[in-house]
Each structure stands twice: as C-alpha cells, then as structure tokens.
Amino acid sequence: MYRFFLGFLASAVLAWAGIAQAETALHNVKGFLPDLRFTLQAAGGQTMTEDDFKGSTVMLFFGYASCPDVCPTTMAQLSQVMLELGDEADKVQIVFVSVDPHRDTPDILQAYVEAFDSNAIGLTGTEKQVADVARRYRVAFQIEKPSGDNPDNYEVAHSRGVYIFDASGKARYLAADTESVEVLTAGVRTLLEQQG
Template identity: 60%
Template sequence: MPAAMALTPTEQAPARPLIHKVSGFLPDLKFTLQGPDDTLVTEDALAGKVVMMFFGYANCPDICPTTMGQLSMVMQKLGDDARNARILFVSVDPHRDTPEQLQAYVSMFDAHAMGLSGTEKQIANVARRYRVAYQIEKPQGDDPERYEVTHARGIYIFDQQGKARLLASDASSVGELAENVKALMRP
C-alpha cells in the first residue's frame, strides 16, 4: 500500500467560500428586543442601513470580542460609507447581559453599534428565526453567575431594505466583509 502523500499548495483543494449568498433562504430582518433605558427596539431602528448582525454575549472570552473587533475594522474600512451600516450584537445571555451593559460593551468597539438583549422568549424567537443555535449551561457550584454559554458564530448581513443577503463566517477577512457590505450599498 503506497504511503500517503501531502498535497503541494497548487494541488490543494480550493478554499470554501466564507461568505454565502442567502437571499431567499433566510427571512428578512425582524425583531423586537430590549435596548438601554427600557427601550423596545425593532428592525425599524435600522431602516436604510446595511446590518451586520451577530449573536453572542458580553462575557464571551474569545469569539465575541474577536468578531466585534473584526466588525469594527470593517466599519473603519468602509470610511464615509460606514454611516450607511450598523453592527447589531444580539445577546444570547439575558441573565447577565443587561441592555445597558451590552450597549457599553459594543460601544467599546464601535460608537454606532447596537447591543440588544431581551427576555429569554424574545431572544429565542430571534435566534429561531435565523436558525442560530445557542445553549446556556447550568451554573457551576454555588455562584449562579458562573456558567458557560455556547453559540453559533455566523455574521448575518442584511441590505438597506432589511433583506437577508449574506451569511459570513467569522473567519472571513475584514477586506472581504467590507467589500460585500459596500456592494450592498450600491444602487
């Protein structure tokens, strides 16, 4: 039996795309969630903006701060066009993420980002709508605030009319994301 041979870089399988077109496969942008100061926020607050929506939680040790940093760099790369885009961070940890804490968290990355939380039911409804998986583990030990949360990692991108257009991997490059967001802004 011949020994396995490594593929050279030119022989390797082509990379899978990290940004997928989802027009017609995912529903339009629609939600009712809690913003700071007991404000109910709906998709109407983002009318006319390209929206990059991400699900996570403020205490996340790795995925969320990395993705928020990445989306912040996308906004910087958009330059003046950033006024036509918004980052929307939806918490899947309503027990620890108050709307005020969440807004403070996302504002550290981008001044115009929106951090929204809600009741367990509100969050579950939005997550189910976009097929987002997440799970909150039982608290560890005597501390009810000490528990793990797992969640999906995709970035949902909606056009200025709120139509679901793209689903991006958090492994997408800043340049790729910015290019795709900018393309959605063109008439």
C-alpha cells in the same frame, strides 16, 4: 456533543445557503433566510424593531458580553470593517443580539458593544424574545451549568456567523465568524453600491 452540533449546524446553514456569487466570497442567502425582524430591548429602556434600521445595511451577530473569545474577536473584526468603510460607515449598522438575557442587561450590553464601535447597538430581551429571534435565523445556543458556587459563572455555547442585511431588511449574506475583514468589507460595499 453539543459543541459538535453547533459546528454541524453552522456548516449546514452555510452549505444550504449555496455557492457564493462571484461578486463576493460571502455566502449568498438571498431568498434562503428571512428578512430582518425582531422586537428587542436596547439601553435606556428603549424597545427597538427592524424599523429602526430601515435604510441601513445591518451586520447582525449573536453572542454575549461575557464571551471569552469568539464574540470579542468578531466584534473587533466588525469594528474594523466600519473603519475600512470610511464615510460609507454612516450607512451601516452593527447589531449585537445577546443570547445571555440573564446577565446581559441592555445597559451592560450597550457598554460592551460601544467598547468596539461607538455606533454599535446591543440588543437583548426576555428569554422568549431572544429564543424567537435566534430560531428565526437558525442560531443554536445553550446556557451551560454554572461552575463553582456562583450562579452567574457560566458560559453560553452558541452557533456563530455574521448575518448581513441590505437597506430594505432583506437577508443577503452569511459570513463565518472567521471571515476576513477584507471580504466582509467587500460584501458590505457591494450592498451599498446596489442601494445607490
């Protein structure tokens, strides 16, 4: 039932975002989703906020390091987008926010994202910090009951999608996690062209 709700929620957000503009196949969320804003923890005891990404186009994704399928696939796609961008990748940042703050320490999370892209940033925080950011972007997640005797043996059900913010932190596009590398790259390039 919960997985059905997650699928419904993702579909509702995408539908609510409206019809995509002709310039890209991504869902235009300009004016529908809030600006980039958070206070979370990065590796090395560093606190990061949206101010750390000013001037960069941000591809934001919610997931967790122990995710068996969706998260590694999406991270691989985003890293491929960075390769496709070539020199322009310097103006783009992958930000991965964990919805599993119990297991994903900042250092574990950073090691995970760097396995896909050496410049990606992994962020986590307290339960409240993570819940606040997830709520802000309408991301639903639920930690499942542990299986077996190991309390750390569990999965986290979470809604999926890649949020793309422009260099001033405005929400611009929402992509399904199944979106092609070509479409994602075209959308990011559109924003880079607009910022000049």
